[in-house]
Amino acid sequence: MAPHMEPITDASAWTAEDLERDSSWRFSLTHQQQDDMGKALHLVKERGLQFPEITKDDFPLPSLTETLQSFLHELRDGRGLTVLSGFPIDGYDLQDLEILYWGLCTHLGTGVTQNKEAGLIHYITDGALAPQNGARILGKPTPSALHVDLSDCAGLLCVRQAPDDPRSLAASSMTVYNEILRQHPEYLSRLYEGFIWNRVDTYPNETPFSNFKIPAFSAVDGVVTCRFHPGWIKGGMKKAEQVLTDSETEIFDFIAETAQKNSFAFPLHKGDLVFFNNYTVFHGKEGYEPIEDEDQKRVLLRIWLDLPNVRPFADEGSVRYGVVRHGKMGWTAADLLAGNHNTPHRRRADHVPEVH
Numbered sequence: 001m002a003p004h005m006e007p008i009t010d011a012s013a014w015t016a017e018d019l020e021r022d023s024s025w026r027f028s029l030t031h032q033q034q035d036d037m038g039k040a041l042h043l044v045k046e047r048g049l050q051f052p053e054i055t056k057d058d059f060p061l062p063s064l065t066e067t068l069q070s071f072l073h074e075l076r077d078g079r080g081l082t083v084l085s086g087f088p089i090d091g092y093d094l095q096d097l098e099i100l101y102w103g104l105c106t107h108l109g110t111g112v113t114q115n116k117e118a119g120l121i122h123y124i125t126d127g128a129l130a131p132q133n134g135a136r137i138l139g140k141p142t143p144s145a146l147h148v149d150l151s152d153c154a155g156l157l158c159v160r161q162a163p164d165d166p167r168s169l170a171a172s173s174m175t176v177y178n179e180i181l182r183q184h185p186e187y188l189s190r191l192y193e194g195f196i197w198n199r200v201d202t203y204p205n206e207t208p209f210s211n212f213k214i215p216a217f218s219a220v221d222g223v224v225t226c227r228f229h230p231g232w233i234k235g236g237m238k239k240a241e242q243v244l245t246d247s248e249t250e251i252f253d254f255i256a257e258t259a260q261k262n263s264f265a266f267p268l269h270k271g272d273l274v275f276f277n278n279y280t281v282f283h284g285k286e287g288y289e290p291i292e293d294e295d296q297k298r299v300l301l302r303i304w305l306d307l308p309n310v311r312p313f314a315d316e317g318s319v320r321y322g323v324v325r326h327g328k329m330g331w332t333a334a335d336l337l338a339g340n341h342n343t344p345h346r347r348r349a350d351h352v353p354e355v356h
Contacts, residue, residue: 001314003188004219007181011078012280013174016264018079025079027071029064029086036063037088037100044099051102052120052333059103068107071275075108075153076310080277081170081264087271089159094129101157101273101301108275109305110332112151116201118328118341124156124300126290139298141290146171146259146282147229150324151304154283155275158268162298166288171263173226174280177217179258187251191216191228194318196242198235201327203344209236211351214322218314225279225311225319228255232323268300279311306332317352325353 007013019025029037040059049058061068074082088100098121105111111120115131123129125139141162146169156168180187194213202208216228230252237243244252259282268274276283291297304324313319324330325345330353335341346354 001192001215001218003185003192003217004222004224005181005185005188006222007178008174008224010174012080012172012277013178014079014172015175015262019081019264019266025074025082027067027082027084029067029084029088032063033061033067034086034088036061037104040103041092041096041099044103049099051099052336054099054103054106056106059106061104061107064104064107068104072108072307075275075277076307080172080280082275083266083268084273084275085269085271087157087273089271094159097157097159097301101155101303104273105155105303105305109152109307112304112306112324113329113331113336113341114149114151114302114304116328118331118336120303120333120336122302124302125297127294127297127299129299139300141288141298143287144169144284145230145256146263146284147231148173148226148278148282149276149304150229150232150329151278152307152310152320153275153277153305155273155303155305156268157273157301157303158270159299159301160297161269162288162291163296164288165267165269166286166298167265168268168274169263169265169284169286170276171259171282172280173228173259173282174224175262176255176258176282177224177226179262180254184251184254187254188217190248190251192218194218194227195233196236196240197229197232197323198239199326200329203327206326206344207351209239210322210326212318212322214318215314218319220312220314223312225313226282227279227319227323229323230256275305277310315352316355317348321353321355 114122194215197210214227218225331341
């Protein structure tokens with residue numbers, strides 16, 4: 001595939017100054033909308049539904065229809081970074097918050113599993129709520145480098161922030177793309193070729209790394225998509241007994257430095273819900289002081305969503321699903337309820353996940 005060689009000029013290629021100047025990527029819940037969420041929660045609990053059983057129809061949010069459509073438009077077609085403030089936290093236990101969070105997300109897209117435990121909601125914390133078999137680095141006080149997650153988008157609900165208030169970080173991968181095009185267009189052919197990715201907790205018939213390459217950047221109909229995570233790539237290469245070449249290391253370093261240089265830091269407080277479009281935005285966080293008191297530990301709830309009509313793909317099987325559909329990861333709630341996650345994902349003859 002020949003690289004797209006034109007700069008990206010739409011809203012997805014932004015700088016920190018752009019976001020500071022125009023805050024239309026920020027949304028807030030009104031009291032009426034918070035009340036509607038509480039009513040929907042009551043309906044779900046009356047019926048005895050567990051959160052994976054909840055569909056959009058089970059969780060009516062009439063006063064949020066317009067807000068969520070604007071939210072979804074900004075996420076898919078705008079900056080790819082959205083923050084919704086005023087999510088109700090006080091007065092609800094964690095089980096209630098899971099229902100409220102999942103219920104809201106059913107109006108945006110389809111949640112998918114994101115860890116070895118086939119979890120649909122992942123607790124980002126270093127405390128007792130952390131998944132027992134999740135990624136060991138998640139939730140630690142150390143800084144988190146800018147990266148993408150493996151679904152269409154990642155949502156983080158702040159239930160409790162650390163006392164020293166670390167900021168979240170975001171950077172436009174489309175702005176990074178423009179800088180590659182401007183400064184080092186020779187990098188693009190290697191990035192379009194792609195890399196193998198690590199896999200975790202695979203089924204016996206699945207290789208421990210992707211046995212096909214996933215493009216770090218790809219394009220179709222002028223729409224550029226990013227799929228770049230150094231940790232997952234290097235992890236796959238290590239299992240394959242490969243190492244980055246000097247020229248590949250130079251590319252990885254340039255992307256990391258350019259993303260950091262163009263990053264935007266913003267607070268994430270209790271009741272803030274942030275979503276990142278993983279095809280256009282890198283995200284991370286600042287470090288913070290370790291906390292021993294369990295009642296003060298930072299707690300975020302993460303949901304991975306697939307979004308309807310998210311974008312065109314050069315090859316949907318490899319670009320969209322090649323990084324996530326393995327082992328217990330990348331399954332929908334309907335898949336879990338049907339027990340589909342107990343067998344491997346279906347694959348094409350070239351080992352790329354099937355689109356279904």
